[in-house]
Amino acid sequence: MGYMERNAEKRIDPTLLVEGAKSIISVLVYYNPGNPSVSTVPPKISRYALSADYHVVVKDMLFKLLDLLRNEYGSVSGRAFVDSAPVLERAWAEKAGLGWIGKNGLLINQKLGSYVFIGELIVNLEIEPSNEVAPNRCGICTKCIESCPTGAIVAPKVVDARKCISYLTIEKKSSLTEEEKSMLNGWCFGCDICQEVCPWNSKRNEAPNEKLKIIPKIANLSPEKLTSMSESDFASTFGETSILRTGFLKFIRNINQSE
């Protein structure tokens, strides 16, 4: 959270991120891996983390897009961002007409739902902006607010990170308090509950992108294997995924609390 405050200016002004920035190209990449047992039977892992690290996969896609722009328009300067820099990614995706911010605080696309990664390419190329902002289609639904086991969605679009299982299992650096340990509800990495209950995610088509398909050795992990994992098992199982960034000690800490 402190990181966001320290980078507040850059989050608002893209020219502080890319000199001469004129356009932000916002993209969504669908990743839903379906309904694997590793995300439904404790200790549970959030669906987004079951495939190759999205930071790498989506950035590669953005670099290819930058190459295409260069082929078409000549010299174009740009930088790709995937959840890695002080970027207002949901707000920009919404502004680009890619969806609306749901009451669970996530970007929802009418066709894809919310199991999407957001990426941005900030370029010094003037591009006609998209003017069609998608209407908010949450309507009177409050399923995510009602289903959050910790009451972390304290108001529509407002998630209290201190109560959010995703934050507690992935971001929180210090040890978990006794109260926090009791809040994990079977999750050892992330939490998908407020997405699972969302009607806009009811279609469970698997992501077509080969690189974002669930890694077979992770799909086949049993709860027993997860709970008895050594550090070297952890590295060989999750080496390609974003889970590796969290580190073995935190992962095991979560597993011990999530049973």
Ligand code: SF4
């Ligand atoms: S990720 Fe889980 S804990 Fe966090 S707001 Fe959604 S349902 Fe609640």
Ligand code: SF4
């Ligand atoms: S569960 Fe309902 S209220 Fe929550 S984000 Fe989805 S549509 Fe919106």
